Amino acid sequence: MTLPGTARLPGLADRLATVRAFTERLCDPLEAEDHVVQSMPEASPAKWHLAHTTWFFETFVLAKGRPGFRPYREGWSHLFNSYYVAAGPRHARSERGLLSRPTVAEVLAYRSAVSDQVQELLRSPQGERAGVAEAAELGLHHEQQHQELLLTDLQHLLSRNPLEPVYASRRLPGPTGSTPQGWIERPGGIVLIGHEGAGFAFDNEGPPHRAFLEPFGIASRPVSAGEFASFIEDGGYDRAELWLSDGFTAAVQGGWRAPPYWRSHDGAWTRFSLHGRIAVDPGAPVTGVSYYEADAYARWVGARLPTETEWESVARDAPVTGQFVEDGLLVAGPTSGDAPLFGAAWVWTASPYVAYPGFRPAAGAVGEYNGKFMVNQMVLRGGSCFSSREHLRATYRNFFPPHSRWQVTGIRLARQ
Ligand SMILES: [Fe+2]
Secondary structure, rough: OOOOOOOOHHHHHHHHHHHHHHHHHHOOOOOHHHOOOOOOOOOOOOOHHHHHHHHHHHHHHHHOOOOOOOOOOEEEEEEOOOOOOOOOOOOOOOHHHHHHOOOHHHHHHHHHHHHHHHHHHOOOHHHHHHHHHHHHHHHHHHHHHHHHHHHHHHHHHHOOOOOOOOOOOOOOOOOOOOOOOEEEEEEEEEEEEEOOOOOOOOHHHOOEEEEEOOEEEEEEEOOOOOHHHHHHHOOHHHHHOOOOHHHHHHHHOOOOOOOOOOEEEEOOEEOOOOOEEEEOOOEEEEEOOOOHHHHHHHHHOOOEEOOHHHHHHHHOOOOOOOOHHOOOOOOOOOOOOOOOOOOOOOOEEEEOOOOOOOOOOHHHHOHHOHHOOOOOOOEOOOOOOOOOOHHOOOOOOEEEOOOOOOOOOOOOOOOO
8 A cells, every 4th residue: 555655654653552542542432242242244343453453563564673573463364354354264243242151351462462562663773674664654544543442332231231332431511502604615626635745644545637627615614403404304214205216215215214323202302422411402413323314314304415526625634623532521522613624524425436636546455445445435525523633634635425324423514
């Protein structure tokens, strides 16, 4: 994988140690049983996330840079390789929850051993070998992606337990009202899109290229939960004219009547969260909705979703500020005034996830990271309250199938 500008960055070993430790901290509130269960095929057990991110460093960093490399345990690659066909056979994704062995303690020991070996490698002359630092940098950002997935998968898992276990206790701010939504108007024209210059980026963020935009406006804040509740009260889920055909079919077949985790109590909405069941704050961004729900909501208000090019053209000039996982509030919080483009909730864009002009995946197994998923998914931008602040940038492209409803996904409107 070509990683523009990622020559041996200062402090890589230290940053890696911090990021690896944060993954383990996210698992501190969990019991052994919580680590093992898989709540649906799309979600992975926490133990698997802990091990897979470690396998990534073994396969793409240690195997490349460490003389006489031998895997920590023969056979574990089969369990913890996610989808890299060129890296060998894989355990079925839908059966990750059946892996009672290795135990959590064994996986934590695996993490510790591999982390130590990576640290040793990066601080040794072998760490200067071509591609080692770049692969370690990729492993760092890969680990941050899995930190977010670990939280979204845990939220889904705990939500399926009638006891509604609390992952993190926290006193939440009281309910707020929606601030008026304005529009950020842009004149359009030719804009530069994609990553260029120094600093890490995934391969799917490039090459940089020009794109043309008609004049457009993007909303000053995300759609709030209170606004989405009005869509529900107006029969939004029953009005086929608001929906894409595939979306209406998904909504009917899935019995969708509200965003995931929402429940109505005597006319008031509550939702499950990693802080337990809480009142839905009408002033906070709506989250958990699929692309289909986002698109239907936009049609209901006579607007549309932004394209990823429109979003990025505005975000390029914006600081990466907002609500991130470091803040410790694990639900999208209310916003006042113009809301940052980053953090709180990913926003669905109207753009299909496809290659930029001139995109070429890297040779070998690591080339499977992004490129082979460029069909049947939609792009999301901006990051969420489960994302690390330093993981995000204006060119960052997240992607999920349009029916997905377990990530921290929200809506920001656009108009011509
Ligand atoms: Fe992965």
